[in-house]
Amino acid sequence: MGLLTELKDSVSRVTDRLFTDAEPKRIGIYGPPNAGKTTLANRIARDWTGDAIGTESHVPHETRRARRKEDVEIERNGKSVSIDIVDTPGVTTKVDYEEFTDEMEEEDAIRRSREATEGVAEAMHWLREDVDGVIYVLDSAKDPITQVNTMLIGIVESRDLPVLIFANKIDLDESSVKRIEDAFPQHKTVPLSAKEGENMDEVYDNIAEYFG
Amino acid sequence: MPKATNADDLDGPDGVQIDLISGERMDRMATTEKIRMILDGVHDGNIVILEEGLTPDEESKLIEMTMAEISPDGFNGIEIETYPKSETRDSSLLGRIMGSNESTAKLTVIGPANQIETLHKDETLISALVSRN
Numbered sequence: 001m002g003l004l005t006e007l008k009d010s011v012s013r014v015t016d017r018l019f020t021d022a023e024p025k026r027i028g029i030y031g032p033p034n035a036g037k038t039t040l041a042n043r044i045a046r047d048w049t050g051d052a053i054g055t056e057s058h059v060p061h062e063t064r065r066a067r068r069k070e071d072v073e074i075e076r077n078g079k080s081v082s083i084d085i086v087d088t089p090g091v092t093t094k095v096d097y098e099e100f101t102d103e104m105e106e107e108d109a110i111r112r113s114r115e116a117t118e119g120v121a122e123a124m125h126w127l128r129e130d131v132d133g134v135i136y137v138l139d140s141a142k143d144p145i146t147q148v149n150t151m152l153i154g155i156v157e158s159r160d161l162p163v164l165i166f167a168n169k170i171d172l173d174e175s176s177v178k179r180i181e182d183a184f185p186q187h188k189t190v191p192l193s194a195k196e197g198e199n200m201d202e203v204y205d206n207i208a209e210y211f212g
Numbered sequence: 213m214p215k216a217t218n219a220d221d222l223d224g225p226d227g228v229q230i231d232l233i234s235g236e237r238m239d240r241m242a243t244t245e246k247i248r249m250i251l252d253g254v255h256d257g258n259i260v261i262l263e264e265g266l267t268p269d270e271e272s273k274l275i276e277m278t279m280a281e282i283s284p285d286g287f288n289g290i291e292i293e294t295y296p297k298s299e300t301r302d303s304s305l306l307g308r309i310m311g312s313n314e315s316t317a318k319l320t321v322i323g324p325a326n327q328i329e330t331l332h333k334d335e336t337l338i339s340a341l342v343s344r345n
Contacts, residue, residue, distance in 0.1 A: 091275065092289070093275055093278055093289050093290045093291065093292055093325065094278075094282075094288055094289025094290060094291065094325035095279070095282050095288060095289055096288040096289075096325070096326075097284045097285075097288075110284045113282070113284060114284070117279040117280070117282045118279070120275065120276075120279045121275075121276045121277075121279040121280055124272050124273075124275050124276040124279075125276060127272060128269065128272055128273075147292055147293055147294065147330075150294070151268070151271050151272075151275070151292075151294075154268045154271070155268040155269070155271060155272045157268070158267070158268035158269060159268075
């Protein structure tokens with residue numbers, strides 16, 4: 001199947017799913033640890049409701065429970081869409097408490113790693129059972145071609161969920177949006193910096209188009 | 213059905229056991245059985261190679277069950293690599309590496325996270341370093 005056809009199919013799957021009722025749809029924010037998921041969730045929540053969702057941190061697995069902000073109403077081009085944002089822990093296949101021991105005491109590191117594993121399991125369960133669409137956040141300064149990203153995108157595709165890929169951290173010198181576009185050409189990639197609030201208009205236009 | 217013998221049960225040189233599991237054998241198993249077999253093998257320090265891989269739903273459950281079994285100073289998860297079999301000649305090189313084609317038939321290598329490290333992956337080769345803990 002050609003790239004254009006795949007992209008067209010992807011868009012038509014989204015438009016086929018255009019919501020006919022007024023129920024807000026649950027949009028899961030997924031991605032690897034430290035991609036900026038909570039920063040993005042907070043940015044969206046603050047821009048449209050005035051409240052944040054969770055704590056942002058440079059330490060991996062700061063988010064250890066899926067957190068939801070309900071009824072986030074986004075107005076774009078005279079149209080209003082209502083979504084529930086679900087900020088999820090970064091997905092991984094391994095968690096080693098020693099990763100955290102530089103930042104905290106051993107006991108806290110062990111507790112954090114336990115909570116992280118529970119959080120990742122919960123995020124996977126949500127993905128199979130309880131989200132209507134996915135925002136997949138990647139750090140554009142890092143290589144997107146990882147097994148976890150491949151598996152997660154594959155899982156989302158297999159569930160036929162609308163998905164937007166957000167190439168975050170474009171404020172960093174080593175950022176490369178093209179690397180992400182090339183890695184996942186079958187999906188729309190939107191560049192942004194959630195931290196700096198860069199390109200948020202395009203972010204909201206796409207959220208409204210894909211999930212509205 | 214014959215059961216794989218663990219290397220610890222064998223007399224002989226110390227090494228890493230590799231279990232190559234055919235698609236036919238996997239086809240006869242339910243999802244939970246497959247995941248249990250994989251995780252049991254990895255817990256024993258084995259490298260598990262699946263001829264046909266897992267479906268996305270099974271991969272999701274594998275991650276979920278792996279997380280449930282991680283413990284401090286014990287099992288800290290899995291390393292996994294897949295190598296999709298090409299079904300169509302027109303799929304892009306990157307798409308084949310990334311496994312973005314529709315087929316679930318993909319050679320899959322799974323091992324303990326603290327013993328296996330992927331060194332290199334491209335269209336025709338996965339190189340991994342396996343250590344014996």
